[in-house]
Amino acid sequence: MRRLFRAEEPAHDIRPTVLSVVALMLLLLPLTLFSTSLDKRTGLPIGLSGGQPDEVHGDGPVEGLRVRRSSDGFVVETAVRNTDVRAAAGDVELRQVRAGDLGELQDVLQRIKQLDPTRTEITLVPEAQSTTSQVVRWMDAARKGPNGELYPEVVLEAAQ
Amino acid sequence: MRRLFSRSAAQSGPAVAALMPLVDIMTILLVAILRTWSTQPPLQPVEADFALPMSRAEGEPSLSLAIDVGMDGIYVDGFRAGSSTYWTQSEALLIPDVLDALHASGTDHVRVRAHSDAPWSLVGKVLSTAQEAGVADVELIAISQASL
Numbered sequence: 244m245r246r247l248f249r250a251e252e253p254a255h256d257i258r259p260t261v262l263s264v265v266a267l268m269l270l271l272l273p274l275t276l277f278s279t280s281l282d283k284r285t286g287l288p289i290g291l292s293g294g295q296p297d298e299v300h301g302d303g304p305v306e307g308l309r310v311r312r313s314s315d316g317f318v319v320e321t322a323v324r325n326t327d328v329r330a331a332a333g334d335v336e337l338r339q340v341r342a343g344d345l346g347e348l349q350d351v352l353q354r355i356k357q358l359d360p361t362r363t364e365i366t367l368v369p370e371a372q373s374t375t376s377q378v379v380r381w382m383d384a385a386r387k388g389p390n391g392e393l394y395p396e397v398v399l400e401a402a403q
Numbered sequence: 404m405r406r407l408f409s410r411s412a413a414q415s416g417p418a419v420a421a422l423m424p425l426v427d428i429m430t431i432l433l434v435a436i437l438r439t440w441s442t443q444p445p446l447q448p449v450e451a452d453f454a455l456p457m458s459r460a461e462g463e464p465s466l467s468l469a470i471d472v473g474m475d476g477i478y479v480d481g482f483r484a485g486s487s488t489y490w491t492q493s494e495a496l497l498i499p500d501v502l503d504a505l506h507a508s509g510t511d512h513v514r515v516r517a518h519s520d521a522p523w524s525l526v527g528k529v530l531s532t533a534q535e536a537g538v539a540d541v542e543l544i545a546i547s548q549a550s551l
Contacts, residue, residue, distance in 0.1 A: 257421060260422075261422065264422065264425050265425065268425060268428065268429070271432075275432060282446065282455075283438075283546070283547040283549050284464050284544055284545070284547065285458055285461055285462050285463070285545055285546070286460075286462055286465060286542035286544055287460050287462070287542060287545060288540065288541070288542050289530070289542070289543055291530050291533075291541060371522065371524035372522055372523070374519065374521065374522060375517040375518065375520070375521045375523065375526055376457065376519035376520065377523075378456075378523055378526075379456040379457070379458050379519075379543065379545050380458075382543075383458055383459045383460065387459065399527070399530065
C-alpha cells in the first residue's frame with residue numbers, strides 16, 4: 244500500500260497543451276478579425292407625416308406634440324386639452340416652449356411626459372438644411388432622456 | 404498521500420500561469436465580438452466616403468430593400484436612381500425613379516441609409532417618395548454607439 248502512493252507518475256509536459264491553444268488562437272484571431280465588423284448598425288423606425296395635424300392618441304391631456312427647429316434652438320409646440328370640464332377631444336390649448344439645445348429640449352419633453360405619461364408619439368420637423376446626423380441626434384434625444392424613455396415613436400415631417 | 408497532492412499542485416501552477424494570458428485574450432475577444440455581433444451582412448457602401456450617422460439606439464435593423472442616399476446619388480437596391488445635387492435643389496416633392504423602383508419591387512418595408520451629411524431636404528424627399536409608393540415601415544439606418 245505504501246508503495247502504491249510512492250509510485251512516481253510520469254512528468255506531465257504542458258507544452259503540447261499550450262501549443263494547441265496557441266495554434267487555435269492563431270487560427271481564430273485572423274478569422275475573427277476578418278469576419279467581424281466593428282461597426283454595429285441600428286435601425287431607427289420612423290413614421291412619416293404629410294404635414295397634417297396630429298391624430299388624437301390615447302386619453303391623455305396632451306393631444307399634439309411637435310418639435311421644430313428655430314433660429315435659436317428648438318420650439319416645442321404642445322396641444323393640451325382644455326381644462327374646462329366640458330372640453331372634449333380636439334378642444335385644445337396650444338402652448339409653445341423654447342429650448343436652446345438638446346439638453347434643454349429633453350428637460351421640456353420630460354416635463355410634458357410627466358403631464359401625460361401615456362403619450363408615446365412625437366413629431367419632429369427638421370429644417371431643409373439639417374443634416375441626417377443632426378436629425379438622428381435629435382431623434383435620439385426625443386426617444387430617451389437622462390431619466391428614462393420619453394417618446395419612442397418618432398414621426399418625421401418632410402422638409403417644406 | 405501528501406506527496407501526491409503536493410506534486411500535483413507544483414505541476415499545475417506553471418501550466419495555469421502559462422495559459423492565463425491566452426485566456427485573458429480569449430475573454431477580451433469574446434466580449435468584443437459579443438458586443439459588436441450582428442447578423443447583418445457587412446455594409447457595402449455605394450459611394451466612397453459613405454458614412455452613416457451615429458445613434459444611441461441599439462435595435463437590430465431589418466433586412467429589407469435598401470435606399471442609399473449618398474452625397475453624389477440616390478440608389479435603390481444598389482442601382483442609381485437619381486442625382487443628389489439635382490434632387491436637393493429641385494422643387495419637386497417626389498423622386499420619380501425612386502418611386503418607380505419601389506412600385507416595381509412591391510415592398511412595404513424599406514431601410515434608408517443616408518449619408519450623415521446628406522441634407523434633410525433630400526432625405527425627406529426620399530421618405531415622402533417611399534410613403535407615396537405605399538411603404539408602411541421605414542427605418543433610418545445609423546451606426547450604433549455600441550460599435551467598437
